[in-house]
Amino acid sequence: MRRRLILPTLPLALAGLLLTGCAVTGVTTSGSATTSTTSSGTTTAVEAAVDSDLDPAAVLAANQEATVVADDDWSADDAVDITLTGSSATTSADGVDASGNTVTLTAAGVYRLSGDLTGSVVVAAPEDAQVVLILDGVDITNADGAAISVTTADDVVLSLAEGSRNSVSDASSYDDAAEANAAIYADADLTVTGTGSLAVTGNGNDGITSTDDLAITSGTITVDAADDALRGKDALVISGGTLDLAARGDALKSDDDEDATRGYVWISGGTVSATSGDDGIAAATDAVITGGTVTLRAEGAADAGAKGISAGVVVSIGDGTVDVTATDDGLHSNGSIGIVGGATTVSSGDDGAHADAALEIAAGSLTIAESSEGLEATDITISGGEVAVTASDDGLNGSGDSATDSATEGGAGGGPGGGGMSDTGETITISGGTLTVDAGGDGIDSNGSVTVTGGDIVVWGPTMQGNGALDSNGGFEVTGGTLLAVGSSGMAESPDAASAQAWVAATISGAAGDEIEITDADGTVIASTTAAKQFETVVFSSSDVAGDGAYTVTVGGESVTATAGEAIAGGMGGGPGGAAPGGGGGRS
Structure with missing residues (x-):
């Protein structure tokens, strides 16, 4: 079994709801998130707990070194x-x-x-x-x-x-x-190098x-293949060169499924452009990217399961630029996905990033530009980096493969005190970084629990009534960070009333382009932003919200009053310990 370790301290980018006038996500607040800024303008580092199995160095260390x-x-x-x-x-x-x-x-x-x-x-x-x-x-x-x-x-x-x-x-x-x-x-280890073209x-x-290791270190290489373009059975490693690949099957493949230390694809440099009828990268064990520029177009039929990057154990991205378009999942692992660096962009016909087990983001950037569900895994952890998700269904979905999960998929959350759905143990944990979600279904949805301890989060939730910006079966706890969740009212959920950090929720309608402003009892603006889409409810939590305070939410010149900790009237409550419906006030 691979070891679990705590990674060294990681710097977090200043973004989102951090300081007034510095709103990457378009939201301005007067409070601060889990990171802090010194008088010199530097950002203090925040320790992020990440499963080291998902860090590229740890993944590669667990594999046999390829022959180059x-x-x-x-x-x-x-x-x-x-x-x-x-x-x-x-x-x-x-x-x-x-x-x-x-x-x-x-x-x-x-x-x-x-x-x-x-x-x-x-x-x-x-x-x-x-x-x-x-x-x-x-x-x-x-x-x-x-x-x-x-x-x-x-x-x-x-x-x-x-x-x-x-x-x-x-x-x-x-x-x-x-x-x-x-x-x-x-039928031997093969290395391709040089400065000419092939x-x-x-x-x-x-x-x-190669039935053993296939390594490409340099050269200009064009491949047009009836099936797979490049295949190294034990390992496929690319450290340089310019590759233009067209494959009716997989573009880059390693398929040794009998040895847990082999069957991996590792790209550490070079420029790779691949169009495939099946997966862009198909690894029996691990798919690792630590550098280079990788562009994958998995263009198979929608029912053919063409994925951008597919791995049997781990997908790990530590650096480089990755651009994926796929008719199926963009990033897919039968095990886990770890992103600790680099810039990754995904457009997919199904999940943007799907892991059967854990999906962890600690640094770098991940943009899901198009997807059915944005991020899906049994356990989703965001401790750093910049994450932007656009999904026609759920933005973040904490969902496993159990029959219970299937029964609760798509339903309203809230756990005990909100929705009556059972907690099946999945987790979504956000402790740092910036997260922006634009979802047609639930914005943040867990069949288990959601825990927010830090980070800057903006959720533009659904406009239809059968889903909510926030949706949990096992409770939604907020102890830090900044959270703004905007969406429809039919299944609206608020954080747990027992959350250590206070929150305010209100029912108020608006349209794309309307200004949303939240002020405290003294008239001080604690948050403001421009709406990205139509909405009927607003939920906000930050260190500037007092547990017993009264707040005014203003949209387009109309206002409602709300008391911190009171759930939206008619909504799904606040999970375990949640306040009874009745918050949100009336227009004034």
């Missing part, structure tokens, strides 16, 4: 020339057999290939051999199988010579019994496949 042959592990000065002559080849090198249109390399060494070949290049070297193929202007086409195949060797390198243009293509189909079934196929056409199946 460095450029300084061999020398181009040692290269011997092989000239491809159309149907054969000429060379003075030992260990090279040109028999018909098959050129076979049987010894370790460095070989420089140039010219055209209608046939194949085969590496059949000793099991402990390192073989380097410098591609220096080659065009290899094989109508009967793989263009380049490695049957035996330890490590093989494809180096793209400076200024060279290289291309390979394979058969239009493969027999089910065929072992080599890609344009470039290696165009790969996988007519019959995959583009580039």
